[in-house]
Amino acid sequence: MNAWIVILAAGLGSYLFRLSMIILTGRITMPPYFERASGLVGPAAFAALAATGVAAACRGLDLTQAAAPLAAVAAAVIAVLRTGSSQAAILAGMPAFWITTVLLPS
Amino acid sequence: MISLRADRRDVAAGARAMAPWLAGVVPFGLVIGVSAAQATVPTLAGWLTGPLIYAGSAQVATIGMLDARAAPVVVVAAALIINIRLIFYSATMARHWRGTPWWWRLVAAYLLIDPSFAVGLDGYRRLGRDRAHAYYLGGAVLLWVSWLAAIGAGATAGAGLPTWLHLEFVLPLFLIGEAVPKLANPAQRRAIFAAATVALLALSAPLQLGIALAIAVGITAGLTVRPDAPVHPPHPLQRTTEVRR
Numbered sequence: 001m002n003a004w005i006v007i008l009a010a011g012l013g014s015y016l017f018r019l020s021m022i023i024l025t026g027r028i029t030m031p032p033y034f035e036r037a038s039g040l041v042g043p044a045a046f047a048a049l050a051a052t053g054v055a056a057a058c059r060g061l062d063l064t065q066a067a068a069p070l071a072a073v074a075a076a077v078i079a080v081l082r083t084g085s086s087q088a089a090i091l092a093g094m095p096a097f098w099i100t101t102v103l104l105p106s
Numbered sequence: 107m108i109s110l111r112a113d114r115r116d117v118a119a120g121a122r123a124m125a126p127w128l129a130g131v132v133p134f135g136l137v138i139g140v141s142a143a144q145a146t147v148p149t150l151a152g153w154l155t156g157p158l159i160y161a162g163s164a165q166v167a168t169i170g171m172l173d174a175r176a177a178p179v180v181v182v183a184a185a186l187i188i189n190i191r192l193i194f195y196s197a198t199m200a201r202h203w204r205g206t207p208w209w210w211r212l213v214a215a216y217l218l219i220d221p222s223f224a225v226g227l228d229g230y231r232r233l234g235r236d237r238a239h240a241y242y243l244g245g246a247v248l249l250w251v252s253w254l255a256a257i258g259a260g261a262t263a264g265a266g267l268p269t270w271l272h273l274e275f276v277l278p279l280f281l282i283g284e285a286v287p288k289l290a291n292p293a294q295r296r297a298i299f300a301a302a303t304v305a306l307l308a309l310s311a312p313l314q315l316g317i318a319l320a321i322a323v324g325i326t327a328g329l330t331v332r333p334d335a336p337v338h339p340p341h342p343l344q345r346t347t348e349v350r351r
Contacts, residue, residue: 003147004154006178010168010185011158017189018215021197036293036333037325038191042163043294044301044324045188046285048317049170051305053278056174069275076279080286087133089283090276097275 064104072097113240120229120244127221131249132256134162134280138169139260140267141277145173149261156257160250161219164188170277171317184318195223202230202238210239217246297328 057069072093079085079092135156142152147169155165164185171181195218203211218226222245229241267273288294301324308316 017192040297040328043288044297046281047298047301048305048320050281051302086283093279
């Protein structure tokens, strides 16, 4: 199975989710915890993917080299906490990455 | 009755109601486009996640996990777990769309995602059922066009940018930006810390199963928080455009 088929399968499944209750309405009921769980999927997925992405960026680097991605993460977290804006993460994090890379001894 | 010709003003009103959402949606689409261009998957395949999956978080997970060479079944499962909320949107809209032609339900369901759900639901609450159909379609089509254009622009720009910019790191930063504001909610906070911890511990798991496992553990951990646990108020400056997931 290659990337194209994976994307097609995920797309088809997502469309069936969208259609599901329009077709089945009135025939099945959803348990309450199911709705609670759906509100947790996004945060859990974001956290898992972010942690994996940061770890991938640091893989094989010594502590000095890893300072750039780690500084970017720190700047992103602080910026979002201070501004409340999600987009501040990129606006603060990427410059922190570039500045730290320039300042580090090569 | 579906009659868009008679309801042009409602179509336009739906599009206008969608416009503020685009401020949050378009940058997200650009990030996905850039990440698709930087990933090892074909850029066109990354762009196709837009029209086929049409859900930002699931698209991010799909592109990220394909780039990390996760097993295909794991990638599809992760995308579908993330999109499970669409079942609730479908259940909510079903009563408004009952009795409409099948072609309408097929199209309207395809366009159903967080912002179109929010705008559409507002229309069904305020307007009559027939007018609200046009209102929903006006907002949903504008969102769809903007989303695909943003991903395309990001993919085009991302492919031509130099590697020293390390744009592959934009995506983790974007995800951090999405997760941090959710730390104010106790259940989501527990889900975030549990998922991040398991993801790091399971980095060497085969087929990138660690990500799917981390999501499952995060959801389970979040469910252990009592639903009536106190929730801190959101930061006064916190944006509320995060429904695009």
